[in-house]
Amino acid sequence: MIEYIYFEVGIEDHPRTQEFFRRFPKATKIPCNHYKEVFNPRGQSFRLQKKNPALILAKQNGKKIHPIPASYGVGGSQNFYFSHLLNCLYDCRYCFLQGMFPSAHYVLFVNFEDFQSEIKKKHDDLGDSPSWFFSGYDCDSLALESLTGFAQDFIPFFRKLPNSWLEIRTKSIASQVLEKTDPLDNAVVAFSFTPEEISQQLEHKVPSVQSRIKAMKKLANLGWKIGLRIDPIIDCVDFNTRYAKLFEQLITALPAESLHSVSLGAFRMPTGFFRSIQKLYPKEQLFSGKLEKKNGNIAYRAEIEKERISTCQSLLLSHIPKEKLYLCDPVEIK
Amino acid sequence: MNFIIALQAEAKPLIDALKLKKVSGSLPFPTFQNDNHQLVVSGIGKIASAGATGFSLGKSHAQDHPFPFLNIGIAGHGSLGVGTLFIADRIFSENHSSIYYPPQLVDSEIIRSPLQTCELPNRDYQEKKGYDMEAHSFYTTASKCVTRELVQVIKIVSDNLHQPLDTFNPKVVSKLVETNLPTILGLVRSLEKLANEISPDRETLAFRRDALHSQNFTETQTHLLVQLLNHSKSFDIEEAKILQSLKNENSAKSALKALAHLIEPYRILS
Ligand code: SF4
Numbered sequence: 001m002i003e004y005i006y007f008e009v010g011i012e013d014h015p016r017t018q019e020f021f022r023r024f025p026k027a028t029k030i031p032c033n034h035y036k037e038v039f040n041p042r043g044q045s046f047r048l049q050k051k052n053p054a055l056i057l058a059k060q061n062g063k064k065i066h067p068i069p070a071s072y073g074v075g076g077s078q079n080f081y082f083s084h085l086l087n088c089l090y091d092c093r094y095c096f097l098q099g100m101f102p103s104a105h106y107v108l109f110v111n112f113e114d115f116q117s118e119i120k121k122k123h124d125d126l127g128d129s130p131s132w133f134f135s136g137y138d139c140d141s142l143a144l145e146s147l148t149g150f151a152q153d154f155i156p157f158f159r160k161l162p163n164s165w166l167e168i169r170t171k172s173i174a175s176q177v178l179e180k181t182d183p184l185d186n187a188v189v190a191f192s193f194t195p196e197e198i199s200q201q202l203e204h205k206v207p208s209v210q211s212r213i214k215a216m217k218k219l220a221n222l223g224w225k226i227g228l229r230i231d232p233i234i235d236c237v238d239f240n241t242r243y244a245k246l247f248e249q250l251i252t253a254l255p256a257e258s259l260h261s262v263s264l265g266a267f268r269m270p271t272g273f274f275r276s277i278q279k280l281y282p283k284e285q286l287f288s289g290k291l292e293k294k295n296g297n298i299a300y301r302a303e304i305e306k307e308r309i310s311t312c313q314s315l316l317l318s319h320i321p322k323e324k325l326y327l328c329d330p331v332e333i334k
Numbered sequence: 335m336n337f338i339i340a341l342q343a344e345a346k347p348l349i350d351a352l353k354l355k356k357v358s359g360s361l362p363f364p365t366f367q368n369d370n371h372q373l374v375v376s377g378i379g380k381i382a383s384a385g386a387t388g389f390s391l392g393k394s395h396a397q398d399h400p401f402p403f404l405n406i407g408i409a410g411h412g413s414l415g416v417g418t419l420f421i422a423d424r425i426f427s428e429n430h431s432s433i434y435y436p437p438q439l440v441d442s443e444i445i446r447s448p449l450q451t452c453e454l455p456n457r458d459y460q461e462k463k464g465y466d467m468e469a470h471s472f473y474t475t476a477s478k479c480v481t482r483e484l485v486q487v488i489k490i491v492s493d494n495l496h497q498p499l500d501t502f503n504p505k506v507v508s509k510l511v512e513t514n515l516p517t518i519l520g521l522v523r524s525l526e527k528l529a530n531e532i533s534p535d536r537e538t539l540a541f542r543r544d545a546l547h548s549q550n551f552t553e554t555q556t557h558l559l560v561q562l563l564n565h566s567k568s569f570d571i572e573e574a575k576i577l578q579s580l581k582n583e584n585s586a587k588s589a590l591k592a593l594a595h596l597i598e599p600y601r602i603l604s
Contacts (some may be wrong), residue, residue, distance in 0.1 A: 004423075004438060006435065017436065028438075028446050029425055030423050030425060030435065030448075031424075032433070036437065038435045041421075041477075043477050043478070043480075043481055043482055044437060044481060044482050044483070045481040045482075045483050045532060047531075047532060048481065048483045048528060048531065048532060049437055049439065049483065051439060052441075054437070103437075105437075105594045126389050126516075159484075163413065198603060199386075199391055202603075210379055234603060235602060235603065236520065236602060236603040236604070237602055237603070238603050269358075282534075282568075283568045284568060285563065285569060285603055286603060287565075287568070288564070288565035288568045288569065288597070288600075288601055289601050289602060290601050290602070
């Protein structure tokens with residue numbers, strides 16, 4: 001339920017803004033000049049705001065498409081991300097957004113058309129070489145679909161750009177929008193997972209692993225390509241047993257041909273973000289793990305990280321061909 | 335909870351309801367207190383309000399426990415009726431570029447309204463907004479030290495187009511506040527509850543104090559110790575065991591080492 005809508009006065013008449021006003025007639029509407037007036041001030045409590053975030057409607061005037069290194073991709077040589085939405089419905093304790101953003105309010109950039117023309121331009125510039133566009137970098141791509149209409153708008157758009165791939169990264173089971181439309185050949189619906197016990201402990205408000213597997217299976221059976229994102233890998237007791245069980249559950253649920261890729265990513269976070277999140281949740285066990293500072297990031301001690309990734313690799317390779325397995329190399333912050 | 339209120343007449347109903355006692359001694363502002371509340375009567379205008387808020391912040395140990403700050407008072411309004419209570423959702427001032435948007439997390443029936451802080455009493459009620467003389471500088475000062483969700487401004491309409499300021503009878507000020515007291519106290523309770531969610535509990539603070547006094551820690555060591563104490567809390571390690579391990583050592587350095595050693599086996603998610 002949205003009780004407060006802040007909106008930039010410049011986009012008051014945008015059809016998407018007007019649509020929100022119609023859908024939430026009881027919400028208090030508060031004008032602002034720029035979304036950063038509401039979102040950016042220091043001295044806000046992400047933790048308290050998370051209880052009842054407001055919606056901020058804004059226009060993204062800056063650059064909309066950003067490059068990411070190939071080492072973060074799943075096979076493409078040109079990789080980009082874009083953020084139509086800042087913040088997430090869910091509340092994963094390891095999520096870097098809590099450390100990066102001063103506010104937990106949802107910022108929705110209503111000018112989807114400008115994102116799309118920048119993507120189109122990139123597509124045209126790159127000619128025949130396939131490029132990847134990752135959504136859900138600063139949010140979950142589907143969790144707020146009923147609010148944002150993101151997939152409903154971007155899927156038909158990508159259907160016209162066969163050389164451009166869209167990754168829809170999610171932990172949501174709100175996949176009706178995908179079920180209702182023909183699968184998109186150049187899209188991957190990428191579900192992120194941690195083992196059930198870890199998910200219960202750290203992924204607050206996220207649907208259970210079982211229900212996500214069910215949603216994923218349904219999409220796979222409808223012909224959608226599925227990605228598995230084991231990211232972040234979390235050190236825990238009974239690590240091998242828990243991750244082996246998770247992989248078994250995931251792989252057996254999917255028809256082999258629907259599995260596009262599996263990627264592994266270690267738990268890593270820029271030190272500044274980590275410190276902010278630790279202050280929000282000083283008693284969180286995750287932050288008291290066997291961690292160390294490396295190259296501007298907080299991560300598991302090198303020997304643990306190496307061991308856990310290699311365990312996951314070998315467990316996965318007993319189920320899938322190595323061409324489908326990707327390791328996400330973290331960006332080193334100097 | 336800290337209240338910053340311009341006039342004694344506006345403050346009186348709260349002083350009575352919360353049984354606040356006047357703090358004796360030579361203080362820059364009349365101050366009233368009980369165990370959990372502090373009320374400072376600022377006087378009229380931005381400078382007085384900023385001064386009283388700064389004074390209150392200095393007395394409230396905001397760093398240990400995030401106490402909410404509430405500015406209450408009467409205000410003119412462009413559309414609301416006299417006696418109506420409203421909470422400011424946007425606060426701006428004629429002479430400042432900064433605009434504040436106090437995050438609204440408390441579920442309440444109180445009407446929300448923009449509020450403009452003016453240098454002089456307002457006699458023009460053109461727009462649908464409130465007019466006061468303190469809120470902006472109160473917010474500027476309080477939000478420097480207290481998280482914005484806990485800094486709020488509520489006003490009661492005293493004058494509008496139909497009953498302009500010149501016809502206002504100052505004798506009814508207390509009555510206006512008194513009539514809205516149940517709603518105001520409800521908001522106070524909700525803000526206190528919110529503050530408790532992000533405050534370390536009293537036992538944790540006492541335990542931390544004991545641990546800090548167990549050895550002569552330098553500033554850097556104190557920082558490390560607090561970090562280790564938080565870790566020990568996250569794994570529910572017995573406090574007595576921790577204090578003992580610190581006290582058993584004969585230097586701050588070895589105490590930290592002993593504590594790190596004690597926590598090490600726990601450092602994994604179960
Ligand atoms: S689902 Fe993703 S974006 Fe949302 S809170 Fe969890 S990690 Fe963050």
